[in-house]
Amino acid sequence: MEKTVIAIDASGGDNAPTSVIGGVALAIDDKSIAADILLVGDSEIIERELEKANISKTAVSILHAPDIITPDEVPTTAVRRKKQSSIVVGTKAVKEGTASAFVSAGSTGALLSAATVYIGRAEGIERPALGVMLPNRSGFTLLIDCGANVDCKPAYLAQFAQMGSDYMSKIRGIKAPTVGLINIGTESEKGNTLVKEAYPLLEQAGVNFIGNVEAREVPLGKVDVAVCDAFVGNVLLKYTEGLATGLMGVIKDELLADPISKIGALLAKRGFKRVRKRFNHDDVGGAPFLGLKSLVVKAHGSSNANAIYGAIRQCDYFNKANVN
């Protein structure tokens, strides 16, 4: 098998470049990863960081991209103007075949915009979408779209269902993944205009559509793929963070409020550590932008080395699955 190349944005994310180089170091040490690494960013900074991390210059390639697009810039404008940004240079490397996948912890909007312009949409897909792995009681649900499509046509939702189903079966190895349409009730006539019109399209989308799902059923693991527009998806995603933090805060407050419970909480430390581990997204490996001609993975803005490593592993796995 020919070696594939994974391009990685060295400048994107709150902890770049240190976290990115740290993730690359973990990937280099992992002999199961078949791909070569191409770091995209300011070459001088990258070289300095590689040296600090004791990584030989021959272990990776570097693609110089001195500019950075920040998350507060208007995505389309930034992508048009900053041709030397790591996001534009990285997606172009995929377009030109220098790399087969691109990982970035930078601006979500700019990444999607650059990927759509340079890499292009897969056949039959009108809008690429961001799929996020939400932990549920027994595994993960792919919530799609959490990205840029905040105003959707019904047909987009049917395409999200297809993209999500495809991903979960190919990459996660789930046979006939169950697909649900997020709605306020389970009956087919429930919901707003968008989901009511999308429902029959999902029935004909060639996926294992099990109908509407209420949002309460998602954390309980009712479906493998949960479909919604990006406004709902993004709200749910952020709410998950807030609610988990809020709930854990209340538990902490109350367990420390009387001395016996406090001793109990101390004794249960190992159990709580396992709880945190189950809700730790680092191993998930970022969120795939689906519906593009090649794989682009959005890592969380606050990614640490382990999260970047997870994203690289995901690309490697995707490359291998696609070859087979």
Added chain:
Amino acid sequence: MEKTVIAIDASGGDNAPTSVIGGVALAIDDKSIAADILLVGDSEIIERELEKANISKTAVSILHAPDIITPDEVPTTAVRRKKQSSIVVGTKAVKEGTASAFVSAGSTGALLSAATVYIGRAEGIERPALGVMLPNRSGFTLLIDCGANVDCKPAYLAQFAQMGSDYMSKIRGIKAPTVGLINIGTESEKGNTLVKEAYPLLEQAGVNFIGNVEAREVPLGKVDVAVCDAFVGNVLLKYTEGLATGLMGVIKDELLADPISKIGALLAKRGFKRVRKRFNHDDVGGAPFLGLKSLVVKAHGSSNANAIYGAIRQCDYFNKANVN
């Protein structure tokens, strides 16, 4: 002060009539409640339940309504056809001045439909909305709309802001309640078409509008009133239930998975009990339908006696506040 009358749907909800009569018994014992109780439902069943609960027939009034609208009926059709249902008879009692407020744990859609038809909208309000009290780390946030308006015009959202703000200041005693528009980012240009067009209207709505809020900030108590369309509101509401249940399930699984943590969990029992109490909605007293000429409170379908009692207290408080 003249005595007011609160009408209560004796037939609505999963645990009716027992839970309803139980809630009424608690209200009768509570001498701080100034209102009289009017039970609406099948009079024969009500009389039997009153006897079982040892409530004197003279302590309450009864309005005979032999029919029941079930939650799976199409609301508008059911309201039009079942004139003898507890929901229609109860809202009519408010319209005719027999009662000043109505509490029901029955079908949300039918209750809203009947209330709009018989009680009517308050001046300047195009669509009544359901406000739900979500517990946050320090108190409660009113999430509005969680009801029937799944496809909204921007102007509706501005009216929800006004109704919610008004309620939180009058009934909850919060001065200049903070109002946020639920969005996927805090900048004013973020979001889908609906929220982008609603933003300037909320700025001019005469409320303490603090701008967009990300859903993650709601459980942390960032705002007193969180505004959204009913699709988003209902999805969030149900997701809250699912996520809290899922998270508590994971905590339980992991704390019981090793013997030391298990002992810790047992010792922390009192603390966990307080956690559950903080997330117990019973005392909140149901969800008010705002924007009507009179107060209508939707109690949760699974309400127990304590939840019904809370809803009665809320109506009583509202009556007193309105008089002053």
